[in-house]
Amino acid sequence: MPAAVxxxxxVVAALLATHTLSVAVICVVxxxxxWRAPARRRWxxxxxxxxxxxxxxxxxxxxxxxxxHPLWTGPTVPVLGTLDVTTEELHGALFQxxxxxxxxxxxxxxxxxLDHDRLLAGAGWARRSxxxxxxxxxxxxxxxxxxxxxRVALRGRNVDLPAVxxxxxxxxxxxxxxxxxxxxxxxxGYGRAARTRxxxxxxxxxxxxxxxxxxALVGAGALWL
Amino acid sequence: xxxxxxxxxRFAYGDGVRALDGVSLSIRDGEHLALLGPSGxxxxxLLRALAGLVPHFHGGxxxxxxxxGGRDTREARPADLAGVVATVFQDPExxxxxxxxxxxVAFGLENLATPPGEIWPRxxxxxxxxxxxxxxxxxxxxxSGGELQRVALASALALRPRLLLLDEPxxxxxxxxxDAFFDLVESLPCAVVVSEQRPARPLAHADRVxxxxxxxxxxxxxxxxxxxxxxxxxxxxxxxxxxxxxDVRGVAFSYGDRGVLAGAALxxxxxxxxxxxxxxxxxxxxxxxxxxxxxxxxxxSVRHGRAALLVQDPGRHLVTERVLDEVALGADERRALxxxxxxxxxxxxxxxxxxxSAGERERLALAAVLATEPELLVLDEPTRGVDPExxxxxxxxxxxxxxxxxxxxxxxxxxxARSLADRIVELSGIVAHA
Numbered sequence: 001m002p003a004a005v006x007x008x009x010x011v012v013a014a015l016l017a018t019h020t021l022s023v024a025v026i027c028v029v030x031x032x033x034x035w036r037a038p039a040r041r042r043w044x045x046x047x048x049x050x051x052x053x054x055x056x057x058x059x060x061x062x063x064x065x066x067x068x069h070p071l072w073t074g075p076t077v078p079v080l081g082t083l084d085v086t087t088e089e090l091h092g093a094l095f096q097x098x099x100x101x102x103x104x105x106x107x108x109x110x111x112x113x114l115d116h117d118r119l120l121a122g123a124g125w126a127r128r129s130x131x132x133x134x135x136x137x138x139x140x141x142x143x144x145x146x147x148x149x150x151r152v153a154l155r156g157r158n159v160d161l162p163a164v165x166x167x168x169x170x171x172x173x174x175x176x177x178x179x180x181x182x183x184x185x186x187x188x189g190y191g192r193a194a195r196t197r198x199x200x201x202x203x204x205x206x207x208x209x210x211x212x213x214x215x216a217l218v219g220a221g222a223l224w225l
Numbered sequence: 226x227x228x229x230x231x232x233x234x235r236f237a238y239g240d241g242v243r244a245l246d247g248v249s250l251s252i253r254d255g256e257h258l259a260l261l262g263p264s265g266x267x268x269x270x271l272l273r274a275l276a277g278l279v280p281h282f283h284g285g286x287x288x289x290x291x292x293x294g295g296r297d298t299r300e301a302r303p304a305d306l307a308g309v310v311a312t313v314f315q316d317p318e319x320x321x322x323x324x325x326x327x328x329x330v331a332f333g334l335e336n337l338a339t340p341p342g343e344i345w346p347r348x349x350x351x352x353x354x355x356x357x358x359x360x361x362x363x364x365x366x367x368x369s370g371g372e373l374q375r376v377a378l379a380s381a382l383a384l385r386p387r388l389l390l391l392d393e394p395x396x397x398x399x400x401x402x403x404d405a406f407f408d409l410v411e412s413l414p415c416a417v418v419v420s421e422q423r424p425a426r427p428l429a430h431a432d433r434v435x436x437x438x439x440x441x442x443x444x445x446x447x448x449x450x451x452x453x454x455x456x457x458x459x460x461x462x463x464x465x466x467x468x469x470x471x472d473v474r475g476v477a478f479s480y481g482d483r484g485v486l487a488g489a490a491l492x493x494x495x496x497x498x499x500x501x502x503x504x505x506x507x508x509x510x511x512x513x514x515x516x517x518x519x520x521x522x523x524x525x526s527v528r529h530g531r532a533a534l535l536v537q538d539p540g541r542h543l544v545t546e547r548v549l550d551e552v553a554l555g556a557d558e559r560r561a562l563x564x565x566x567x568x569x570x571x572x573x574x575x576x577x578x579x580x581x582s583a584g585e586r587e588r589l590a591l592a593a594v595l596a597t598e599p600e601l602l603v604l605d606e607p608t609r610g611v612d613p614e615x616x617x618x619x620x621x622x623x624x625x626x627x628x629x630x631x632x633x634x635x636x637x638x639x640x641x642a643r644s645l646a647d648r649i650v651e652l653s654g655i656v657a658h659a
Contacts, residue, residue, distance in 0.1 A: 040481075117328040135322070141366070146541075153542035153590075155519055156534030158597050159555040161544060169544045172579055177319050183282050184320030188380065189307030189336030198331045198344040 001122035002203065002210035003114055007106045009214035013221030014102035020091065022221075023098040030105035037112035044144050045111060049104030053097040060093035061085040111137045121200050135181065139174060146173055227251045228387045228416045229275055229310075234289035236270060236279055236440075240580070244270035246440035248289075252416050254387065259427035259448075260420040261455075261462060262437035263612045264584025268420040269315070271437065272390045275418065276312045277303040294387055308337045311381035312390040315583075317373040320380075321365045326352070329365055330380045337384060351383035352376075355409060371398045371505040378406075382413070391419045395426065396609045398637065402505065422612045424462045425640060428452065436462075461613040476525030478511055485511045486522070491650055493601065493631035498623060500642035501635045503652030509635045510537065510605055512652060516633055517603040533599035537606045540586030543578040548589060551578050556596035564596035565589075567622055584611055591619070595626070602626070605635045620645045 007030075014026045034042055065081060067088025074083035116134040123130035150166055185191075231250040237243040244267045252258060252275075262268050273279040277298040280287035291298040294309035311333075314320050323329045330348045339347065352358050357375040360368065368376065374394060381389060391410070395403035407426045410417055421427045428434065434451030436444035436459065444454050455462045478486040485508040493499045493516070503509050514520040515527055517534035536542065545551045548570060552561035565571050568588040573581060578589055591607065602623075608616050616638075623632055623645065636642050642649055 115324070117323045117325050120323070121328075131322075134324075138324075149536065150542050150544070152514070152519060152534075153536045153539060154544070156517060156536055156603075157555045157593050158531075158533060158599075161554075165544060168546075169542070173541055176579075180314070180316065180319035181322065183278055184312075184314055185322055186282055186303045187276050187278060187307060187312045187314075188322075188333035188384070189304045190322075190332075191302070191304045192307075192336055192338070194338040195336050196338045196341050196344070197335055198328075198348075199341050 001119055002207040002214070004110065004119055006210045006214040006217070007110055007114075009217040009221075011103055011106045013217045014099055016218070016221035020095045020098060023095065023102060027098055027101050027105060030102060030109055034105055034108040034112055037108075041141060042108065042112055044140060045104070045108035049101055049108060052104060053101040056100050057093045057097035060096055061089035064089045064092060066092065111140060118200070121197060142177070143170060143174065146170055226254050228254045229291070229293045231271070231274065232290040232292075234274055234287070234291060236274065236285055236287050236289075238283060238285045244285075244440055245274065248274075248437075248440070248442055250435065250442065250445065252388065252418065254416055255414055256416050257411065257430060257432045258416075258418045259424065259431035259434045259451075260418055260437065261424050261427070261434060263614055264422070265582040266437045266612075267440040268437055269392055270440075272312065272392050272418060272420055274298070275388065275390055276310050277301060277306045278312075304336070307333065308384050309386060310388040310390060311384045311386035313374075313377045313381050313392065313394050315393045315396065317370065317377040320377055321373065324364055324366065326357075326360045326363050326365060326368070326376050329376060330383050333380055333384050347383050347385075348379075351379040354382055355379045356405070369505050371402050374398060374406075378409075386415055388416045388418070389413065391417065393421060394419065395421070395423065398505070403637070422608070422616075423638060423640075424613060428455075428463070459614070461617045474526060474528075476512075476515055476522035476527060478508070478515065478520065478522045486515075489525075489652070491516065491633075493633050495600070495631050496627055497648070498627050498632045498634065498646045500646035500649045501633060501652055502637065502639060502642060502649060507652045509652050513603050513605050513633065513635045517601065529601050531599050532601040532603060533594045533597050534603040535591055535594045535605060535607060537609065539590030539594075540581075540583055543586060543589065546577055547574070548576050548578055548581070549574040551589060552593045552596050555593060556598070560596045560598065561592075564592040567595060568592045569618070584615060587611060588615070599630060601631045601633065603633045603635075606637065607634060608636060608638045608641055616641055 010026055010030060014023050017023050034046065062083055063080065067086030069087040070084050071087060072085045076082045116137065120127065120130045120134055147166065147170065150169060154161060229252040231248055234245050234248045236245040248271060260268050260271065270279055273283065274291050275293060277293065279285070281303055293306055296306065298306065321329055322332050327348050330351055331344050334344045334347060349358070352361055355375045355378050357372070357379055360372055360376060365373065365376065378394065395406050398406055403426060407430050410419065411430045419427045419431070428448065431448055433447055434444065435442055444451060446454060452463060474492060475488060475490045476486055477488065489512055491499070491501065491512065501509050501512060511520065513534065515522050516529060517532040518527070518529055519534060543551055545554065548565070549558070549561060552564055562571070565574065568591055570585065570588055570592060573585065578586060581589060594602065607619060611619065620641065634642070634646065
């Protein structure tokens with residue numbers, strides 16, 4: 001639980017920070033944490049984050065109209081106005097892209113490195129939501145495996161389909177799996193009014209330090225970063 | 226004393242398909258039932274009715290009465306029946322909720338408000354009962370299908386149910402593990418209902434046999450009487466069914482640092498059917514993929530003709546909106562129609578593949594592979610979830626097509642393999658010898 005709080009604090013700090021360098025440092029730290037996960041598991045998260053951040057970086061200068069140092073001036077487009085790229089817009093785009101990367105990397109660390117069972121056990125009154133998040137998080141590696149299996153199945157049939165044709169069967173497969181899990185959970189008593197928790201170890205010194213660091217990180221993000 | 230009673234139950238799913246048609250049944254405490262019948266006959270639906278999941282979870286039209294542990298399932302929700310009844314579903318991957326094995330087994334106990342001090346001892350006891358103590362600290366995602374099946378059973382046993390429902394529990398286990406599983410189930414004091422497509426083991430262990438067809442119970446008899454009836458009326462369930470084959474030569478393969486195959490050799494000739502067998506994790510699927518040219522070995526040589534592979538659980542990998550389109554993806558429509566006729570799905574040309582039953586989807590996937598008319602046909606566990614009659618049909622189909630190609634079948638189903646294959650190749654450890 002403290003590790004999740006620390007990750008959330010890193011995201012909050014990245015969103016509150018006003019200096020590009022500060023957000024970049026947070027991204028590097030989160031990337032280092034995510035990098036320690038096995039390569040075959042980490043790539044969907046890292047590629048997803050990189051692509052999203054790059055997309056934002058490329059699009060932002062064209063939809064913003066700020067700055068007085070144009071690097072390129074293009075045609076005038078209805079609604080968007082004159083397309084141009086200024087130094088200020090590039091800086092703004094980098095800042096926004098790094099913020100998005102920080103969120104994506106924090107999710108990657110959450111998905112790859114945290115023990116979701118412990119998180120769930122510590123969730124208390126929010127257990128139902130925490131369970132939903134944990135099950136949704138598991139969807140990413142399962143989807144990756146489904147894509148791999150689907151491709152092997154199609155190759156086995158000597159069929160080559162564009163990636164976009166895989167979206168519909170992947171969605172259908174995910175829905176089917178979701179229903180199966182829900183059915184199994186209900187059959188195992190999930191949803192009863194009264195429940196107990198198996199005893200688990202309490203928080204140690206490291207957990208307390210993580211909580212203090214999380215609070216400090218949010219404070220620093222608001223005041224100095 | 227009856228732990229469960231089913232009285233005149235009729236049930237149709239939301240799409241109007243009638244799954245149960247006047248089923249009546251009584252299950253006594255401690256009694257072990259084998260529930261047999263073809264794919265789509267209503268076995269899984271009957272198990273779900275006993276767990277209260279039908280109609281609560283699946284909706285549909287329900288008539289009649291099911292009483293489990295003295296509670297009418299129309300009034301008690303499935304979650305309320307948990308503990309009295311426990312279910313192990315067909316696909317263990319789709320029933321895991323948590324990430325660590327111990328937490329997964331504890332999940333149901335927590336839901337049932339078991340006193341906290343009792344939870345970990347009962348988790349240990351359940352894992353020990355299924356011989357899975359060594360898995361306690363493992364992540365669920367790292368387990369093989371067989372290991373996951375054991376954990377799913379432990380999760381059910383931890384609840385100490387009066388009625389245990391097992392839906393194809395050994396579909397992912399190798400023969401030794403399946404034998405051990407049924408030995409274990411036989412020793413359980415609770416009532417057990419086992420639905421199985423491979424009937425030999427449940428028939429050997431059950432006190433009573435129930436045979437379901439088109440949603441109706443056509444046989445409900447003690448084991449000895451049932452065996453006589455099956456021999457006379459449904460011989461495929463008591464005769465040795467047929468099946469299996471595969472092809473490769475002298476290869477090594479690793480996934481990262483983990484060596485899977487070393488010096489494996491295998492040959493399949495035109496007209497020959499070869500079965501590849503071995504325990505879970507021995508590398509059978511890897512060898513099959515190498516044989517089909519889908520994996521390149523680290524060492525050794527592989528030669529093969531135009532190959533096609535039918536993967537495990539192929540019903541999950543259907544990509545179009547229409548049965549005919551699915552098969553025609555890799556072939557022309559004429560071949561697609563012929564392949565669909567071969568697998569008995571000519572009636573479903575316009576149906577959506579996901580509207581078909583699990584068994585029908587598997588046959589659809591087989592048709593999709595057959596339509597490509599490969600020289601080498603590789604099938605990975607094609608009898609998983611297939612009833613004995615369909616298995617016999619599949620064997621006949623493969624036999625009929627065998628002269629045209631080489632056929633390699635990966636399977637745990639030794640009985641079927643022996644009846645089908647010209648040769649059986651045992652993959653043990655990390656070496657296979659042709």
